[in-house]
Amino acid sequence: MKSFFTKQHQKLIADPMGDQNPITIQVLGICSALAITTQLENALVMTLAVIFVMTSASSIISLLRNHIPNRIRIIVQLLVVASLVALVDQILKAFLPDASEQLSVFIGLIITNCIIMGRLEAFAMGNKLWESFLDALGNAFGYGWILVAVAFVRELFGSGKLMGYEIPGFTYLYDLGYMNNNLMILPPMALVVVGLIIWMQRSKNNDLIEEN
Amino acid sequence: MNKESNLYTFLFAIIMVLVVGTVLAVTSEVLQPRKKQNAADKKMIDILSAIGVDATRNNAKEKYTEYIYDASIIDYKGNLIEGSAFDIDVLFQYRDKTLLPEDKKYPMFKARKNNSEYTIIPMVGSGLWGPVWGFLALEKDYNTVYGAVFDHEKETPGLGAEINTDFFEVPFKGKKIRNSLGQFVSIEVKKGGADKGSKHQVDGITGGTITSDGVAAMLENTLEIYNNYFSRINFSLNDTIIQSLNNNIE
Numbered sequence: 001m002k003s004f005f006t007k008q009h010q011k012l013i014a015d016p017m018g019d020q021n022p023i024t025i026q027v028l029g030i031c032s033a034l035a036i037t038t039q040l041e042n043a044l045v046m047t048l049a050v051i052f053v054m055t056s057a058s059s060i061i062s063l064l065r066n067h068i069p070n071r072i073r074i075i076v077q078l079l080v081v082a083s084l085v086a087l088v089d090q091i092l093k094a095f096l097p098d099a100s101e102q103l104s105v106f107i108g109l110i111i112t113n114c115i116i117m118g119r120l121e122a123f124a125m126g127n128k129l130w131e132s133f134l135d136a137l138g139n140a141f142g143y144g145w146i147l148v149a150v151a152f153v154r155e156l157f158g159s160g161k162l163m164g165y166e167i168p169g170f171t172y173l174y175d176l177g178y179m180n181n182n183l184m185i186l187p188p189m190a191l192v193v194v195g196l197i198i199w200m201q202r203s204k205n206n207d208l209i210e211e212n
Numbered sequence: 213m214n215k216e217s218n219l220y221t222f223l224f225a226i227i228m229v230l231v232v233g234t235v236l237a238v239t240s241e242v243l244q245p246r247k248k249q250n251a252a253d254k255k256m257i258d259i260l261s262a263i264g265v266d267a268t269r270n271n272a273k274e275k276y277t278e279y280i281y282d283a284s285i286i287d288y289k290g291n292l293i294e295g296s297a298f299d300i301d302v303l304f305q306y307r308d309k310t311l312l313p314e315d316k317k318y319p320m321f322k323a324r325k326n327n328s329e330y331t332i333i334p335m336v337g338s339g340l341w342g343p344v345w346g347f348l349a350l351e352k353d354y355n356t357v358y359g360a361v362f363d364h365e366k367e368t369p370g371l372g373a374e375i376n377t378d379f380f381e382v383p384f385k386g387k388k389i390r391n392s393l394g395q396f397v398s399i400e401v402k403k404g405g406a407d408k409g410s411k412h413q414v415d416g417i418t419g420g421t422i423t424s425d426g427v428a429a430m431l432e433n434t435l436e437i438y439n440n441y442f443s444r445i446n447f448s449l450n451d452t453i454i455q456s457l458n459n460n461i462e
Contacts, residue, residue: 069221083232094243097250182370
C-alpha cells in the first residue's frame with residue numbers, strides 16, 4: 001500500500017492544483033475558463049466532463065504507450081480524446097439536456113483543451129497507468145477549481161445567484177441600492193477574475209514570479 | 213512485429229478507428245430515444261410558454277396534453293394539409309436554403325386555457341449572429357396577440373440577447389396583426405420606442421437594432437403566411453354570422 005500512494009504520487013496531484021496549475025501558471029485551457037464561467041452549474045458540469053475525459057484519456061494512452069507507433073502518436077492521442085469527448089457529449093444530451101444546451105459547443109471544444117493533449121504527450125506517453133491517472137486527475141482538478149472559483153464570483157456578483165438559486169440576503173442589498181454588475185457576465189471579467197487569482201497565487205509564493 | 217514499420221502503423225490505425233467507431237456508434241444508438249424525448253420535451257415547454265404556462269421537463273408531456281388540444285399544418289397559401297404538426301422542425305426548414313417558402317410546411321397548435329382558445333404559431337428568422345426564433349399565441353379572433361416568447365442562439369449578451377426577457381416579450385400582449393380595415397400589417401419592432409397607443413408597434417432594443425429588425429422581419433414573414441389561413445377562416449366565420457342574422461330576420 002505504501003508504494004501505492006507515495007510522496008511522489010501526492011505531488012502528482014498537488015502540484016497542478018497549486019504551483020503547477022494549468023490555467024494560472026501554465027496558461028493552458030484559458031478559452032473555456034473564460035467562456036463557460038458565467039454560471040456555477042456550467043462550470044461544475046464542465047469540470048466533471050474534463051475530469052472524465054482527462055483521466056480516461058491518460059489511462060488509455062498510458063496503457064497503449066508501448067504499442068503506439070511513434071509517427072502517428074499525436075493522431076492516436078487526438079482520436080482517443082475526440083471519441084471520449086463525443087461520448088461525454090452524447091451522455092449529456094441524453095441525461096442533462098439543459099446543461100448540454102448551455103455548454104453547447106464548449107463540450108466539443110474540450111478536444112482542443114491544451115491541458116489534455118499536453119498531459120498525454122508530456123506524461124502519459126512515458127509513465128505507468130497509475131501515475132498517469134493521478135497526473136490527469138491532478139491537472140483536471142487544477143483546471144476545475146479555477147473554473148469553479150471564477151464561476152462562483154461571476155454568478156454571485158453578475159446575477160446575484162448561485163447554482164441558479166437566488167441568495168436570500170440579496171433582497172436586502174437590493175433595497176439598499178445594490179445592483180448586480182452586468183459586466184461580470186461578459187467575457188472580459190473572467191479574464192480579470194483569473195488575473196486576480198494569479199495575483200493572489202504569486203503574492204503567496206514569490207518563486208512563481210518571473211525575473212525580468 | 214516492428215513497431216515503426218508501415219504495416220504496423222496502418223494496422224494500428226485501422227484497429228483504433230474500428231474500435232472507437234463501434235463504441236461511439238453503439239452509444240449513439242442506445243441513447244437515441246432519450247435524446248429524441250428531450251428534444252420533444254423542450255419543444256412542448258416552448259410552445260406552452262407562449263400561452264404563459266410554465267412547464268418543466270418533468271411535466272412537459274402532461275401539461276402539453278392538458279392545454280394543447282389540436283395541431284395542424286398549413287401550406288404557403290394557407291390551405292390545411294395532412295401531417296404531424298409537432299414533428300415539423302421549422303428551424304431545420306429555415307436553414308435548408310434549397311427549400312422555397314412554397315415548399316415549406318407551417319405548423320400551428322391550438323391551445324385551450326381558462327376556457328379561451330388560442331392559436332400558437334412557431335416563428336424563425338435571423339438575428340445578428342445567428343438564428344432567432346419564437347412562438348406567438350393569438351386569441352380567438354386570429355388578430356390579437358395573447359403572448360409571445362423569443363429566443364436566440366448567440367445574440368450579444370445584454371443587447372440583442374434581451375429578446376428572450378420579459379421586458380421585450382410582455383409588450384407584445386394585446387397588439388394586433390391586422391388594422392381596423394382587416395388588412396395585414398404585422399407588428400413592428402420600432403427603434404427609438406413604439407408610438408404611444410399603437411396597436412402594431414413594440415419597443416425595439418437599444419443597441420440591439422439588428423436583432424430587433426430580425427425579430428420584426430421574422431414576425432412579418434411568418435404571420436403573412438398564416439394570415440392567408442386566418443383570413444379564410446374569418447371569412448367563413450363572417451359568413452356564418454351573416455347567415456344566422458339572416459335566419460333571425462326571417
